Amino acid sequence: MDCPDFIHSQVCLKSYNTWKVGGQADYLVEPSSLEQLQKALAWAQKQNLPLCILGDGSNVLLSDKGVEGLVVVLKKLASVESYMQNGHLKVEAMAGASKAEALKLFLKHKLSPALFLTGLPGNIAGGVVMNAGVGESRVPREFCEIVEWVDVLRLDSLKVERVLSENIDWSYRSSLGWQPGVIVKVGMSWPLSPEHPDIMLEIKKATRQRILKQPINQPSCGSVFRNPKPQSSGALIEGCGLKGFSIGRAQVSTKHANFIVTSEGALATDVDQLVQHVQKTVKSHHGINLHPEFVYLGRW
Numbered sequence: 001m002d003c004p005d006f007i008h009s010q011v012c013l014k015s016y017n018t019w020k021v022g023g024q025a026d027y028l029v030e031p032s033s034l035e036q037l038q039k040a041l042a043w044a045q046k047q048n049l050p051l052c053i054l055g056d057g058s059n060v061l062l063s064d065k066g067v068e069g070l071v072v073v074l075k076k077l078a079s080v081e082s083y084m085q086n087g088h089l090k091v092e093a094m095a096g097a098s099k100a101e102a103l104k105l106f107l108k109h110k111l112s113p114a115l116f117l118t119g120l121p122g123n124i125a126g127g128v129v130m131n132a133g134v135g136e137s138r139v140p141r142e143f144c145e146i147v148e149w150v151d152v153l154r155l156d157s158l159k160v161e162r163v164l165s166e167n168i169d170w171s172y173r174s175s176l177g178w179q180p181g182v183i184v185k186v187g188m189s190w191p192l193s194p195e196h197p198d199i200m201l202e203i204k205k206a207t208r209q210r211i212l213k214q215p216i217n218q219p220s221c222g223s224v225f226r227n228p229k230p231q232s233s234g235a236l237i238e239g240c241g242l243k244g245f246s247i248g249r250a251q252v253s254t255k256h257a258n259f260i261v262t263s264e265g266a267l268a269t270d271v272d273q274l275v276q277h278v279q280k281t282v283k284s285h286h287g288i289n290l291h292p293e294f295v296y297l298g299r300w
């Protein structure tokens, strides 16, 4: 099948996700402009290909059998800008901008979103889709608190439509109501006062805590399971003696039991089998069902 030269075929996906696993994308595009994204989507539609969107791949498990159709990676659409309006700092970020870039703009004004964004991997659109957030009781602690609107490229019209945050159904690690489409830009807003004078110290403290408690130097997708409140998944898994347990090249982290880490050569099926083993063991020990926080993508 002929495709435009900016679309590539049979692309290995291991470097496109933080677990470093998965097969090939049938086709992959990393658009460097909105126009290029529109052209790629129009081409995929003409060929009747399904679409799979990837941010930084820090919350997905990509199948070893690969991903059907066109994979769209938005990392190159990454500009961020800010301005002040009506006593608020407004931050507008293209979908592929990293959370760290947005953090810097809030930090310049010593505003508390900088603290919540500390240590959150992935890009801005991925943060919106997953309503990413932190466990600590901070304000803000989830994306839904800072997002004002999202610009969505509609698949039917290939036009951009703005969806206001109030029309999005936000819940724990999920956002609904903006679909179907590709999030291309996100508008965030936070009051310019009060400032947070000690924010740099708090950011350093939060970073130290993450380094201490999480295996951030090993490939992972962060927390694997949602916490079945009031219980914590990590404590339940650790209680079953599963810390360090491995299948193939996937292991329940020895540092934090709710993280699964992989080593060189790991397969997505190693991760998937370990996920299922942990679920079965926790169910038989504690009678509790654990539900994954990450998203399965590709041919499962």
Ligand SMILES: Cc1cc2nc3c(=O)[nH]c(=O)nc-3n(C[C@H](O)[C@H](O)[C@H](O)COP(=O)(O)OP(=O)(O)OC[C@H]3O[C@@H](n4cnc5c(N)ncnc54)[C@H](O)[C@@H]3O)c2cc1C
Residues within 6 Å of the ligand: 018, 052, 053, 054, 055, 056, 057, 058, 059, 060, 074, 095, 119, 120, 121, 122, 123, 124, 125, 126, 127, 128, 129, 130, 131, 132, 133, 134, 135, 181, 182, 183, 184, 216, 220, 221, 222, 223, 295
């Ligand atoms: C070490 C580590 C620590 C982590 N800590 C946390 C944490 O504290 N809190 C937390 O909430 N998460 C955490 N995570 C998980 C993850 O980083 C977040 O969920 C993040 O927001 C996902 O962003 P991403 O760009 O990687 O999205 P991806 O993983 O690439 O995608 C996630 C989902 O969004 C969809 N998607 C992505 N971009 C778009 C778009 N532009 N339009 C439409 N759909 C799109 C994808 O199809 C997929 O379904 C952690 C991960 C790691 C590896």
